[in-house]
Amino acid sequence: MAPSANNEGYSVGGHDATTTVVVVGAGPSGLMLACNLARYGIDVVILDDRPDKTSTGKADGMQPKTIETFKQMRLAEPLLKNAARVHDISFWVSSSITSTIVYSNSVQQSTSDKELHRTGRQTHYPDHLVGASDPYILLAHQGMVEEVLIDDMESRGLFVTRNSRFTTCSRVPGTMQLDVSYEDVSANTIKTIRADYLVGCDGARSKVRDFIPDAELEGEITNASWGVLDGVIDTDFPDLWSKVAVRSHTAGSILWIPRERNMTRLYVELSATDGERVDRAKATPEYVINKAREAMHPFRLEWKTREWFGNYVVGQRVAKHFMDSDARIFIAGDAGHCHSALAAQGANTSMHDSFNLAWKLNLVIRGLSKPSLLSTYEEERRKIANDLINFDVGHCKAFSKGEAALAKNFNENIRFISGVGAEYQGGILSHGKNITSAKLQAGKLQIPAKVTRYIDANPVDIQLDIPLLSQFRIYLFVPDVSSSLEFLHVLGNVLLNSSLGSISEKANQSYGERTRGYAPSDEFVQPQRYTAVSAAFTYSMVTQSAKSEFEIADLPQILQDSRWSLYLDNADPIGCTKKWVGDLSRQTVGVTIVRPDGYIGGIETWNLDAGVEAGKWLEEYFTFMS
Numbered sequence: 001m002a003p004s005a006n007n008e009g010y011s012v013g014g015h016d017a018t019t020t021v022v023v024v025g026a027g028p029s030g031l032m033l034a035c036n037l038a039r040y041g042i043d044v045v046i047l048d049d050r051p052d053k054t055s056t057g058k059a060d061g062m063q064p065k066t067i068e069t070f071k072q073m074r075l076a077e078p079l080l081k082n083a084a085r086v087h088d089i090s091f092w093v094s095s096s097i098t099s100t101i102v103y104s105n106s107v108q109q110s111t112s113d114k115e116l117h118r119t120g121r122q123t124h125y126p127d128h129l130v131g132a133s134d135p136y137i138l139l140a141h142q143g144m145v146e147e148v149l150i151d152d153m154e155s156r157g158l159f160v161t162r163n164s165r166f167t168t169c170s171r172v173p174g175t176m177q178l179d180v181s182y183e184d185v186s187a188n189t190i191k192t193i194r195a196d197y198l199v200g201c202d203g204a205r206s207k208v209r210d211f212i213p214d215a216e217l218e219g220e221i222t223n224a225s226w227g228v229l230d231g232v233i234d235t236d237f238p239d240l241w242s243k244v245a246v247r248s249h250t251a252g253s254i255l256w257i258p259r260e261r262n263m264t265r266l267y268v269e270l271s272a273t274d275g276e277r278v279d280r281a282k283a284t285p286e287y288v289i290n291k292a293r294e295a296m297h298p299f300r301l302e303w304k305t306r307e308w309f310g311n312y313v314v315g316q317r318v319a320k321h322f323m324d325s326d327a328r329i330f331i332a333g334d335a336g337h338c339h340s341a342l343a344a345q346g347a348n349t350s351m352h353d354s355f356n357l358a359w360k361l362n363l364v365i366r367g368l369s370k371p372s373l374l375s376t377y378e379e380e381r382r383k384i385a386n387d388l389i390n391f392d393v394g395h396c397k398a399f400s401k402g403e404a405a406l407a408k409n410f411n412e413n414i415r416f417i418s419g420v421g422a423e424y425q426g427g428i429l430s431h432g433k434n435i436t437s438a439k440l441q442a443g444k445l446q447i448p449a450k451v452t453r454y455i456d457a458n459p460v461d462i463q464l465d466i467p468l469l470s471q472f473r474i475y476l477f478v479p480d481v482s483s484s485l486e487f488l489h490v491l492g493n494v495l496l497n498s499s500l501g502s503i504s505e506k507a508n509q510s511y512g513e514r515t516r517g518y519a520p521s522d523e524f525v526q527p528q529r530y531t532a533v534s535a536a537f538t539y540s541m542v543t544q545s546a547k548s549e550f551e552i553a554d555l556p557q558i559l560q561d562s563r564w565s566l567y568l569d570n571a572d573p574i575g576c577t578k579k580w581v582g583d584l585s586r587q588t589v590g591v592t593i594v595r596p597d598g599y600i601g602g603i604e605t606w607n608l609d610a611g612v613e614a615g616k617w618l619e620e621y622f623t624f625m626s
Contacts, residue, residue, distance in 0.1 A: 003593045014192070015193060015194040016191045016192055016193065016204050017192075017193045017194070018193065018195070019043045019044060019045045019193055019194075019195050020042050020043040020044065020195065020196050020197065020231045020254070020365060020600040021037055021042060021044045021045075021195060021196065021198075021199065021361065021365075022044070022045050022046075022047065022178075022180045022193055022195045022198050022199070022200070023037075023044060023045070023046040023047070023199050023205075024046075024048075024166045024182075024200050024202045024208050024550055025046075025047075025200065025201035025202035025203065025333075025335075025426060025560065026046055026047075026048035026050070026150075026160045026162075026200060026201075027052070027054070027142070027145070027146070027157050027201060027203070027333065027334075027347075027350070028059065028142065028145055028146060028149075028333070028347040028350055028351050029164070029201040029332045029333030029334070029335075029347075029350035029351055029353060029354045030046055030048070030199075030201030030202075030332075030333070031046070031098060031147060031149035031153070031160075031355070032351040032353075032354040032355055032358070033199060033201060033332065033354035033357060033358050034046040034149075034153060034158060034160075034349075034426075035051070035073075035149045035152055035158075036073075036335055036354070036355065036358035036359070036362075036470075037358055037361065037362065037396040038153050038156045038157070038158040038517040039073075039152075039156065039469075039516060039517050040150075040358070040359070040470045040516060040517070041362075041511070041514050041515050041516040041517050042157060042361065042365055042514075043361055045161060045193055045195070046153075046158070046160050046161060047160075047161050047165075047166055047182050048115055048160050048161070048162050048164060049162075049163070049164060049165040049166070049185065050162060050163075051162055051605075052162065053143055053147065053150060053160075053165050054141070054142045054143035054145050054146050055140055055143050056143065056230065056255065056279045056307050057126040057141055057142065057228075057230055057307070057308030057309075057310060057345035058141065058142035058232075058308075058310075058347075059142040059145075059341070059344075059346055060138070060139055060140060060141050060142065060257065060259060060265060061138070061139055061257070061344030061345070061347075061348070062079065062083070062137065062138040062139075062344075062347075062348065063344060063345075063350070063417065063418050063419040064125060064130065064133070064134045064135060064136070064137075064269050064418045064419055064420060064587065065132070065135060065349045065352070065419025065420050065422070065445065066138075066347075066348045066351060066352070066416060066419055067080075067132065067134040067138055067450075068132070068133060068419075068464070068598075069351070069352070069355060069465065069477040069598075070148070070454060070596065071134075072463075072464055072468050073152075073468060074467070074521065074525055075148050075149070075152055078144075078147075078148055078203075079140055079144065079148060080138070081144065081391070082140065082142065082144065082260055083138045083139055083140035084138075084139040084140070084258045084259055084260050085137070085138055085139070085244070086124060086134045086136055086137040086139060086243045086257070086258060087123065087124055087125075087135070087136045088121060088123055088124055088242050088243065089121070089122060089124050089242065089243040089244070089245065089410070090118055090120065090121040090239045090242045090243070090244050090245075091115065091118065091120045091121070091244075091245050091247075091403035091406070091407065092116055092117065092118050092119065092239070092244060092246045092247070093116070093246075093247045093248075094114060094115055094116040094117070094247075094248045094249055094250070094295075095114045095249050095340060097196045097277050100468060102508040112143070114619065115297075116136050116246070116248065116295075116296065116297065116298065116299065118239070119403050120232075120403060121242070121408065122410075123135075124136065124137065124243065124414045125414065125418050126414070128420045129377045129411070129414050129415060130414055130415055130420060130421075131447065131448065132418055132420055132448065133448035133461060133463070133464075134212070135418075136420075137344060137499050137511065138241070139216075139258060139259050139260060139265075140259070140260050141230070141259070141308070142262070143616070144346060145311065145437065147389050148458060152519065154519075155519035155520065155521065156517035156518065156519045157517070158517070163184065163185040163186045164182045164183070164184055164185065164191075165182055165183040165185055165197075166180070166181075166200075166202065166207050167182055167183055167190065167207075168180075168211075169181070169198055169208070169211045169329065172194065172604065173323065176196070176326060176328060177194055177195065177196055178194070178195050178196070178197075178198055178329070179193070179195075180192065180194075180195055180565070181193075191320070191550055192273070193358045196328070196365070197328055197329070197330070197361060197365075198211075198328065198329045198330070199330045199331070199354075199357065200329070200330070200331040200332070200335045201331075201332050201335060201350070201354065201607075202335055203333070203334045203335060203577040204217075204315075204334045204335065205306055205383075206331055206335035206408060207329050207333075207416070208329065208331055208335065209335050209336075210328050210524050211324070211329055212319075212321055212322075212323065212324045212330075212331065212622050213321075213324065214319070214320055214321060214450075215320055215321040215324075215331070216319065216320060216321075217317035217319050217320075217338065218317060218318060218319070218320055219315065219316050219317030219318060219338075220315065220317070221314075221317075221410045222269060222313070222314045222315065222316070222396075223271055223313070224269075224313065224340070224396060225269075225270040225271045225278045225283065225311065225312070225313050225314070226267050226268060226269055226311070226312060226340075226341070226342075227266075227267075227268045227270055227283055227285075227287070227288030227291070227309070227310070227311050227312070228265065228266070228267055228268075228308075228309065228310040228311070228312070228341070228357065228371060229265070229266050229268070229285060229288055229289070229292075229306065229308070229309050230259065230263055230264075230265050230305075230306070230307045230309075231263060231264070231303045231304070231306040231307050231308075232261075232262050232263055232264070232302060232304040232305045232309040233263075233264045233266075233301065233302070233304070234300070234301075234302040234303070234304050234327065235299055235300050235301050237296060237297055237300075237301070238248060239256070239263065240256070240258070241258050242256075242258070243255075243256065243257055243258070243496055244256035245399070245403070245406055246295055246296065248294070248295035248296075249405065250294060251269075251291055251292075251294040252268075252269035252270075252271075252291070252293035252295065252400075253269040253295075253399055253400060254266055254267065254268050254269065254292060254295050254296070254348065254397075255267040255342060257310060262548075263307065266288075266292055267341065267342060267567060268288045268291050268292045269399075269400075269595050270283055270287075270288070270289075270291065270311075276608070277412035279361070280311060283311040283531070284319060285309045288309070288311075288460075289301075289303065299363070311487065312340075312341065314339070314340045314396060315338045315339070316339050316340070316392055317337070317338045317387075317389070318336065318337045318341075318385045318386055318389055319331060319335070319336045319337070319382075321378065321382075322336050322377060322378040322381060322382050323374065323375075323378050324379060327371055327374040327375065330357060330377065332350060332353035332354050332357060333346075333349075333350030333351075333353055333354070334346065334350060336353065336381070336382070336385055337349065337385035337388060337389065339388060339389055339392040340392050340395070340396050342390070342392075342395060342396065342399060343392065343395050343417050344417075345388055345391075345392070345417070348419055349385070349388055349422075350382065352381075352384075352422070352597075353381045355597055356377060356380060356381055356495075357381075357538060358470075359470040359595075359596040359597060360373050360374055360480060361374070361402055362375055362470045363470065363581070363625070366507070366510045366511075366514070367506070367510065368503065368507050368510065368536060368624055368625055368626060369624055369625045369626060370624055372429070372624065372626070373429075374430050376427055377418055377424075377427060379427055380424045380427070380429075383425060383435060384422050384424075387416065387422070388416075391413050391416055391417075392574070394409055394413075395409055395413070395608045413533075415616040420445055421443075423444050423445075424443040424599060425441055425443060425447050426442070426443065428624045429595060429599075429600060429601055429604060429624075430442040430443035430599065430600070430602075431601075431621075439582075440579070440580045440581065440582070440592065440600055440603055441600060442600050442601060442602055442603060443599065443600065444599065444600055445525070445597075445598055445599055445600070446462070446463040446465050446580075446594060446598050446600065447463070447579045447580060448462075449461070449462050449463070449559050449572045449574075449575075449576035449579045450459060450540060450571035450572040450576070451567035451568060451569055451570075451571050451572065452467075452547075452565070452567060452568040452571045452574050453465065453566070453567055453568075453572055454547060454552070454563070454566040454568055455552075455563050455564060455566065457547075459571045459604060459616060460567075462542070462567065463598065464539065465565070465567075466530050466538055466565055467525055467527045467530055467596075468596060468597075469527055469530065469531060469535075469538075469596075470535055470596050471530075471531065471534070471535065471537055471538050471596060472535055472536065472537050472538070472592070472593060472594065472595060472596060472601070472622075473537070473538045473539075473540060473565075473593075473594040474496055474538070474539050474540065474592070474593055474614055474618065475540045475541070475578075475590075475591070475594065476488070476539070476540065476541045476542070476559075476589060476590070476591055477540060477541075477542050477543075477577050477580065477581050477584060477589060477590035477591070477592070477593040478541055478542070478543045478544075478545070478589050479543070479544045479545075479570075479577065479586050479588070479589075480543070480544065480545055480582045480586040481543050481545040481547070481549060481550040481554070481555075481584065481606065482549060483549065483586055483587070484589055484608055485554060485555075486608065486611070487589055487606070487610070487611045487614075488541075488555060488556050488559065488607045488611070489556045489610075489611075490559050490611030490612060490615075491556075491611040491612075491614050491615050492556030492557060492558040492559065493556070493613045494611065494612055494615030494616070495539075495558060495615055495618065496557075496558060496613075497624065498615060498618075498619050499619050499623075499625075500534075500536075500537065500618060500619060500622060502626050503531065503534075503535050503536050503537075503622065503626070504534035504535070504537060505532060506536075507535035507536035508534065508535050510535070511531075511535040521618055523572065529564040530562075530564060532561045532562065532564075533558055533561045533562055536557050536625070538562065538565055539558055539559060539562040539565065540562060540565035540567065541555070541559055541562075541565075541566050541567070542567045542568075542576055542577060542580075543566075543567070543568060543569060543572075544568075544575075544577060545568075546568070546570075547568055552566070577590070580592060580603075581603060581605060584605065586608060587608050588605050588606065588607060588608070589605065589606050589608065590603070590604070590606075591603070591604045591605070591614055591617070591618070593618070601621060602617075602621050604617060
């Protein structure tokens with residue numbers, strides 16, 4: 001830890017408050033973290049130096065995976081109702097054509113301009129490449145996303161502490177605790193919070209990052225500069241309500257993005273990667289507007305209203321570390337990675353950083369997992385950040401080269417852009433033999449599939465139906481219940497009497513003493529339905545047997561008590577079983593471990609005489625838990 005002034009990194013004074021986690025920054029990353037911690041029942045303070053929440057502009061695109069995450073949190077409805085949706089992208093080009101004319105005694109060249117014209121149009125997220133349940137970008141200004149998270153936090157009793165500027169962090173002598181100091185701007189005083197953990201979600205100029213040794217950003221600051229303008233546009237351009245990539249031979253590139261409330265966002269290229277950087281003082285809204293008009297000629301381009309303007313220089317950098325060696329101080333979001341805004345990755349990646357960290361902190365804080373679990377945060381999210389930077393470098397270059405290069409870049413990276421292709425490598429959370437016939441693999445996300453819930457005959461999306469409560473989900477894929485009953489009973493007994501049973505007892509006690517954060521909306525979710533057996537695990541069965549072929553009472557107790565997560569595989573044209581674990585014979589059962597963030601932890605198939613072995617396999621996976 002970097003030492004604070006005059007005390008060699010150790011706290012010598014008192015403190016004004018105590019909490020478990022301090023989050024610095026109330027942007028999308030910080031709010032996603034604080035919101036989930038509040039849901040899990042973890043004490044948290046979230047500091048922000050601004051007097052109020054974001055009202056306009058900033059990040060504006062939610063990718064398919066992020067939409068799915070908000071659906072899993074039961075928070076998507078306001079955004080789905082009010083945001084714009086982009087399903088396609090079109091490409092427009094104006095070009096300068098040089099012709100060579102050979103005369104009898106000379107060679108002459110002439111140049112002619114071809115006006116701006118559409119060269120192609122394609123589906124943004126083709127099903128055969130992405131397979132997302134929401135194959136579009138959801139467009140809304142950052143404040144709308146923040147408001148959804150804030151409303152949920154406040155309904156659980158957590159409020160952002162505003163006008164509060166983080167200043168320093170120091171170790172409490174003889175402990176692993178931290179004293180986190182901040183300036184109360186309104187009162188012009190310094191206050192201190194004693195906490196167990198500190199997470200910096202405070203942007204590219206993060207002050208929290210300074211307290212993680214050797215965590216500086218690595219990478220390049222390019223000369224590429226873009227102006228960003230939100231407003232209501234008056235134009236005769238025909239593709240106003242599509243996402244549009246424009247390449248002008250005279251004025252560079254423009255990216256059009258439809259927005260909520262009849263608005264449009266324009267990203268206007270002010271200088272290319274290899275060009276001279278535009279003086280920031282010259283990059284005014286008027287300059288950007290004139291540049292856009294030049295690029296869009298001969299189409300009319302006027303602004304009825306202007307709501308927000310921004311200007312940024314493209315930097316592609318990743319912090320060397322996302323946490324300190326004691327796993328007490330972390331960074332997330334822009335504090336850990338910086339890149340262009342052209343592919344709508346910033347807020348999405350940032351929120352998934354926090355989503356990844358939140359459940360791991362919860363399990364460690366509750367003593368349900370060994371502290372070593374926290375090391376997987378840096379392993380996994382720094383890997384994604386490096387993948388993002390590598391993609392962004394190529395994407396920015398392709399944008400400058402025109403339609404062919406950009407379309408190729410999209411097709412090659414479309415799964416990653418959507419979020420469903422953000423994948424983890426092997427480790428304590430993603431390991432085991434992969435089934436070659438299954439699309440689902442350890443380290444990948446769940447695949448969307450329709451199933452029918454047994455108890456009420458409702459068709460549901462399997463990846464969305466079970467609420468995310470910081471618990472693992474264990475799915476048993478049973479082609480035929482009647483022939484698999486002995487396997488299920490043996491496995492059920494093993495799980496109840498194994499380390500998983502001990503973990504469940506400890507988890508149930510923990511959540512009894514420190515309850516989850518309650519909100520009135522939980523009355524409609526009824527989360528206790530999915531934790532009837534264990535607060536640490538939700539057990540589920542997916543079967544191809546008909547509902548008339550078995551009763552809940554036929555199943556082992558562990559599944560009887562999990563009646564809200566029993567599903568019939570009769571609602572998906574391909575079949576959930578086939579999508580997840582491949583073609584199973586009636587003499588096999590598939591077992592899939594799904595982590596609290598929706599990633600696959602492990603997947604395996606078992607013969608019907610291998611119930612004990614399947615139980616041991618599950619035990620082996622969960623050795624990182626206490």
